[in-house]
Amino acid sequence: xxxxxxxxxxxxxxxxxxxxxxxxxxxxxxxxxxxxxxxxxxxxxxxxxxxxxxxxxxxxxxxxxxxxxxxxxxxxxxxxxxxxxxxxxxxxxxxxxxxxxxxxxxxxxxxxxxxxxxxxxxxxxxxxxxxxxxxxxxxxxxxxxxxxxxxxxxxxxxxxxxxxxxxxxxxxxxxxxxxxxxxxxxxxxxxxxxxxxxxxxxxxxxxxxxxxxxxxxxxxxxxxxxxxxxxxxxxxxxxxxxxxxxxxxxxxxxxxxxxxxxxxxxxxxxxxxxxxxxxxxxxxxxxxxxxxxxxxxxxxxxxxxxxxxxxxxxxxxxxxxxxxxxxxxxxxxxxxxxxxxxxxxxxxxxxxxxxxxxxxxxxxxxxxxxx
Amino acid sequence: xxxxxxxxxxxxxxxxxxxxxxxxxxxxxxxxxxxxxxxxxxxxxxxxxxxxxxxxxxxxxxxxxxxxxxxxxxxxxxxxxxxxxxxxxxxxxxxxxxxxxxxxxxxxxxxxxxxxxxxxxxxxxxxxxxxxxxxxxxxxxxxxxxxxxxxxxxxxxxxxxxxxxxxxxxxxxxxxxxxxxxxxxxxxxxxxxxxxxxxxxxxxxxxxxxxxxxxxxxxxxxxxxxxxxxxxxxxxxxxxxxxxxxxxxxxxxxxxxxxxxxxxxxxxxxxxxxxxxxxxxxxxxxxxxxxxxxxxxxxxxxxxxxxxxxxxxxxxxxxxxxxxxxxxxxxxxxxxxxxxxxxxxxxxxxxxxxx
Numbered sequence: 001x002x003x004x005x006x007x008x009x010x011x012x013x014x015x016x017x018x019x020x021x022x023x024x025x026x027x028x029x030x031x032x033x034x035x036x037x038x039x040x041x042x043x044x045x046x047x048x049x050x051x052x053x054x055x056x057x058x059x060x061x062x063x064x065x066x067x068x069x070x071x072x073x074x075x076x077x078x079x080x081x082x083x084x085x086x087x088x089x090x091x092x093x094x095x096x097x098x099x100x101x102x103x104x105x106x107x108x109x110x111x112x113x114x115x116x117x118x119x120x121x122x123x124x125x126x127x128x129x130x131x132x133x134x135x136x137x138x139x140x141x142x143x144x145x146x147x148x149x150x151x152x153x154x155x156x157x158x159x160x161x162x163x164x165x166x167x168x169x170x171x172x173x174x175x176x177x178x179x180x181x182x183x184x185x186x187x188x189x190x191x192x193x194x195x196x197x198x199x200x201x202x203x204x205x206x207x208x209x210x211x212x213x214x215x216x217x218x219x220x221x222x223x224x225x226x227x228x229x230x231x232x233x234x235x236x237x238x239x240x241x242x243x244x245x246x247x248x249x250x251x252x253x254x255x256x257x258x259x260x261x262x263x264x265x266x267x268x269x270x271x272x273x274x275x276x277x278x279x280x281x282x283x284x285x286x287x288x289x290x291x292x293x294x295x296x297x298x299x300x301x302x303x304x305x306x307x308x309x310x311x312x313x314x315x316x317x318x319x320x321x322x323x324x325x326x327x328x329x330x331x332x333x334x335x336x337x338x339x340x341x342x343x344x345x346x347x348x349x350x351x352x353x354x355x356x357x358x359x360x361x362x363x364x365x366x367x368x369x370x371x
Numbered sequence: 372x373x374x375x376x377x378x379x380x381x382x383x384x385x386x387x388x389x390x391x392x393x394x395x396x397x398x399x400x401x402x403x404x405x406x407x408x409x410x411x412x413x414x415x416x417x418x419x420x421x422x423x424x425x426x427x428x429x430x431x432x433x434x435x436x437x438x439x440x441x442x443x444x445x446x447x448x449x450x451x452x453x454x455x456x457x458x459x460x461x462x463x464x465x466x467x468x469x470x471x472x473x474x475x476x477x478x479x480x481x482x483x484x485x486x487x488x489x490x491x492x493x494x495x496x497x498x499x500x501x502x503x504x505x506x507x508x509x510x511x512x513x514x515x516x517x518x519x520x521x522x523x524x525x526x527x528x529x530x531x532x533x534x535x536x537x538x539x540x541x542x543x544x545x546x547x548x549x550x551x552x553x554x555x556x557x558x559x560x561x562x563x564x565x566x567x568x569x570x571x572x573x574x575x576x577x578x579x580x581x582x583x584x585x586x587x588x589x590x591x592x593x594x595x596x597x598x599x600x601x602x603x604x605x606x607x608x609x610x611x612x613x614x615x616x617x618x619x620x621x622x623x624x625x626x627x628x629x630x631x632x633x634x635x636x637x638x639x640x641x642x643x644x645x646x647x648x649x650x651x652x653x654x655x656x657x658x659x660x661x662x663x664x665x666x667x668x669x670x671x672x673x674x675x676x677x678x679x680x681x682x683x684x685x686x687x688x689x690x691x692x693x694x695x696x697x698x699x700x701x702x703x704x705x706x707x708x709x710x711x712x713x714x715x716x717x718x719x720x721x722x723x724x725x726x
Binding site for chain 2: 086087093111116117129130175211
């Protein structure tokens with residue numbers, strides 16, 4: 001049996017097992033969503049929608065499981081999606097993006113501004129744009145507790161980690177970092193651990209605050225599980241999941257400092273040539289003052305070993321730039337091929353699916369080789 | 372010959388919009404692949420017969436087929452768009468193989484509503500701590516959610532030039548999009564964070580600034596605001612201490628009256644968090660219902676009960692998230708100095724007696 005057939009067979013066994021375990025609790029119908037803040041996938045192709053206004057994560061069995069090869073490059077993306085919705089590009093806002101790890105199809109959350117409605121759009125490997133209707137789907141929802149203080153108003157990111165769902169949320173009126181950990185199996189009444197996190201200020205060693213997390217990803221080392229988070233303009237921070245208990249204030253370790261003036265947007269881990277990396281793209285709001293490339297969107301590759309280093313933390317965290325603002329380490333590399341990437345997700349072992357912005361502000365969806 | 376001419380005319384008829392613009396239909400020809408079908412049919416196959424697209428009257432560009440569904444109903448192929456046609460736009464239904472044969476539907480513009488204005492900005496006062504954490508902006512109508520808003524709201528410095536990158540670029544709207552919570556970038560406010568180290572704080576004590584909300588901010592219908600909005604503020608010393616409610620002054624009302632209970636704060640208080648976190652309990656332990664209002668640029672709070680005050684001891688419960696303008700709360704200062712760490716308080720109680 002050749003390797004391709006082996007892959008298909010293995011995928012089939014995996015899908016059957018995971019869908020069977022999930023299918024029991026899905027209901028058919030239209031999920032009640034008040035907002036679509038972020039989208040992400042479980043490894044078995046279950047779409048996860050973060051709905052901060054309702055304080056819930058909705059899981060959807062997309063039944064989208066046919067693997068495909070990416071050959072397309074979809075330029076002028078916003079206009080192409082907008083006209084399919086009967087509007088012009090100025091009336092469309094791109095909210096979030098994820099790649100289905102089973103089919104490789106791109107999923108985009110968009111807002112139709114004139115009706116204030118949110119939609120899920122899919123684009124396949126040949127560039128075909130479709131609407132993923134939520135009117136009649138197999139779904140279930142996981143309610144997120146309010147906890148102390150105010151309810152979250154927005155989910156900033158969510159990610160699946162082998163046996164649990166990790167979620168970060170922010171409230172409108174109070175400066176807080178609410179982190180949720182939901183143990184598998186995910187059900188309406190799943191036990192949800194809600195905690196808040198403290199962040200150490202790297203430049204001075206004596207201050208710490210709450211800080212709303214903007215992007216997160218799971219990370220495992222030596223059998224221990226961590227949440228790695230990034231903020232509006234602070235380092236990557238690692239939080240041990242074993243410390244997540246209800247109402248706990250979890251203290252993280254700052255591990256990487258990418259430099260000020262950047263807002264991290266997406267990150268994921270991957271392997272290449274037997275080495276493990278994190279790829280992270282950011283929006284540089286200091287682009288006009290000190291650009292890192294032709295676009296305010298730039299991407300860095302970080303050796304995963306940096307995340308596992310437990311000695312160089314907090315004020316000793318590895319800095320991408322030295323005191324003169326020049327690259328200070330070869331463990332963090334700026335990736336020129338990813339300049340302009342505003343959204344990205346891991347497509348397969350060798351590729352990322354990205355939405356890149358050009359100098360005119362136009363977006364192109366395409367697959368790029370992982371660096 | 373007459374029959375074939377009629378057939379040609381029938382084939383050449385464009386799809387037609389119904390009067391409400393909710394569906395578009397086309398009579399099926401006798402040789403149509405759908406002639407003997409009833410019910411839903413595949414989008415791709417049906418779109419080969421006719422499609423509906425947005426038409427740009429200026430560029431004459433025909434939009435790609437709109438999302439929707441097709442079905443066959445009594446000899447007609449019917450298209451229902453997945454989204455209602457949008458106000459002010461023009462749509463055309465084309466025979467796919469003859470783009471010169473089409474019908475057009477112009478959607479009337481939306482009813483002109485009053486232009487939205489900024490009706491209030493918290494903090495109401497002009498004096499703010501230099502480590503002010505956020506503005507809360509109230510609009511007279513629903514607004515359009517868009518990241519573009521962060522570039523349309525400026526903080527002008529004493530020299531009239533915009534302060535660089537003052538905002539945290541996370542949109543936080545209330546449920547009906549009439550209230551925006553606009554946070555300063557925490558990296559500019561927090562001590563010992565690299566952004567503040569390199570750029571300095573957005574506000575410096577003793578200096579005057581102007582919050583400018585540009586007219587180009589769009590409301591929900593895509594219209595601009597009625598006018599630019601400006602609010603002047605003067606930065607005072609930074610405040611980095613936990614709120615101490617024992618420093619507040621309580622003015623008790625009279626017995627058997629509906630006089631207001633008044634609390635005078637030593638600093639302006641975040642009105643939204645305060646209204647959420649405060650509760651008053653009477654002598655029997657029952658929660659006192661009533662209306663409250665912030666006064667004096669959020670330096671005072673007045674509470675008017677539904678029923679007359681009765682003689683006895685009252686307790687004011689203050690949740691730990693009651694905050695000042697710099698994010699210091701009852702439970703903790705905004706930033707914790709690890710060298711002088713204080714235990715945290717979750718809630719505080721204030722008492723007053725009506726005699």
